[in-house]
Amino acid sequence: MHSFCDVSVVLMKYIELFAGCGGLSIGLKSSGFKLTLANEVSPMASETFAYNLLKEDLNKTNKQPKSFWIKSAFAKGDPRRLREDYRVVDSMLPDDTYCDLPEEEGLNKLDGGLLIGNILDLNAKLSESEALLTAISNSFGEGKVDLVSGGPPCQSFSMAGLRKHDSHKNKLPWAFAEFVGKIKPRMVLLENVTGILRAFKVDGDNHYAWFEVAKAFANKDCGYVPVCLHINAKYVGTAQNRPRYIMLGFDYVLAQSILASGKLGISGSQAFIRSLEFFQQVQAEEMVNYDSGFYYDLNKGDSLFKEWPFSNLTMNPFTGKSVTPSVFDAIDDIKLEDEQTAKSEYVTQINKLSKSLLTHSKYTQGVPPNHEFRASNGRVKARFRFYQIREKIADKGIVNDLKMFLKDPVDHPLSNAAFECLKQENFLNVDGSSCSFSTKLALERYLVSIKTKKQTQRALNENLPAPAALSIPDDACHYNMQQPRTLTVREMARFQSFPDKFEFRSKVTTGGKMRQFEIPQYTQVGNAVPPLLGKALGNMCREFLEL
DSSP states (O other): OOOSOOTTSOOEEEEEESOTTSHHHHHHHHTTEEEEEEEESOHHHHHHHHHHHSOOOTTSOOSSOSEEESSBSSOTTOGGGGGOOHHHHHTSOGGGSBOOOOOGGGGGGGTTEEEESOHHHHHHHHHHOHHHHHHHHTGGGTOSOOEEEEOOOOTTTOTTSOOOTTOGGGGHHHHHHHHHHHHOOSEEEEEEEGGGGSOEEETTEEEOHHHHHHHHHHSTTTOEEEEEEEEEGGGGTOSBOOEEEEEEEEEHHHHHHHHHTSOSOHHHHHHHHHHHHHHHHHHTTOOOOOOGGGEEEGGGTOGGGGSTTGGGGGSOTTTOOOOOOOHHHHHGGGSSSSOOOOOOHHHHHHGGGGGGOOOOOOOOSSSOTTOOOOOOOHHHHHHHHHHHHHHTOOOHHHHHHHHHHHHOTTTSOOOHHHHHHHTTSOEEOTTSOEEOOSSHHHHHHHHHHHOOSOSOOEEOOTTSOBOSOOOSGGGEEOSOTTOOSBOOHHHHHHHHTOOTTOOOOSOSOOOGGGGGTOOOHHHHHHHSOOHHHHHHHHHHHHHHHTO
16 A cells, blocks of 8 residues: 655656646645646636645746646736636637647646646647647656546536536536547546436436446547446545545556456456456447446445455555544534644544645644634524534434425424424524523424525534535534534535645635636535545555556
């Protein structure tokens, strides 16, 4: 098992697409990978990536920049670049936009840097410039790229959002495959939400996006042998229940070498044989029928994950143990805004990932950055206190009864059992004072007065890992009864295993129509690959590539 790389470890070269704020890159760098190039469409997420992984502040003029816009409506150095709507830029003609990419003789300036812009425009540039394609494919003179990684935007696949088969975002995995087909790395790592495994209805028929993506990477234009996995970040030690779909793609020669090495166990050998047969069918343009058994599910105990090197995805990459930290482990030391208590073992571990950063951050100790409390009015605080009380109820029937009452108080009045459970609890009035209720009618009127149309809000359970769907500030509230409030950016980042030295940049949050293109700090955290998961994935990929 690899820990932090040292001078004796040969660094693997990787390119990250859809890089976001940099969670996956932190993990890959920690496991011994060296960044050749990153690409991210959002200027806001790019600002965070550049600040922490390139030591570059995009709000300032940099003499030797490592971040380059593929396409912008504004000239180099114009601060409006950091807030522009990339969708508008995508629709503009080249003559009306600016491009930072250097001329042919200066392409090495891109080495280890970040390209800000749409992957479709990046693919177009690679088609137009043989010099650019050669430079990137050859890692700017360091040899063949070992790994291309990335997580295409997933909102349209997510069960938490609006699922649309024909969303333009669902075309991005195919753009990923096009890029891979041009660069030809030894290996591919694609990450996505678990919702990609569930069928879309298209003209009455089931359509499985993950299976079609696997075929796209196996076809003649791309040419990779896919191995598909369903895993969960909680098994590698993150304080979050975060199931994820992973597709590994292997160059055909590498896949054969892995199978012939003798290192795979029985399940691993069967998986590679099956994937090679799938690859050959797709290459021959034969009909490949949908097969739900073509992905391996750690959550269902598939034996593949007990074998080399897939077992990396079942243990904390620092300790080698399979222990899932709780919400309490992750954030209890920072439950107050201006002071800390002793850090848990979990926080100490994730802060080791700071060694993978190349950051402007000056943080060393004390209250970490991005831990600013958000103000809530009295009604919201009262509602949050109710969520905290409800979260502590062990009887699921009573919990469901409360949910039904809040959804439809007329047809689903509060049960006597629910009232008996709640009548001794201390609720909050909108003025902040405590209150309790001696009659069911008074309690019903109170609950109706604080209800909201949002049915997804909940309080965290301090004894469990955090839920996966945490990208909007009021998705969840704190578990501490003296803290009826939303979570801070830092608290969300702790669940995701970001080290405290990692500073999130740009706007804290956004709303309205700007949600369609702005990626503020809360969303950056919610969209990211947990760095600990990135490290575990990196360790696994290294073991494949070192054969």
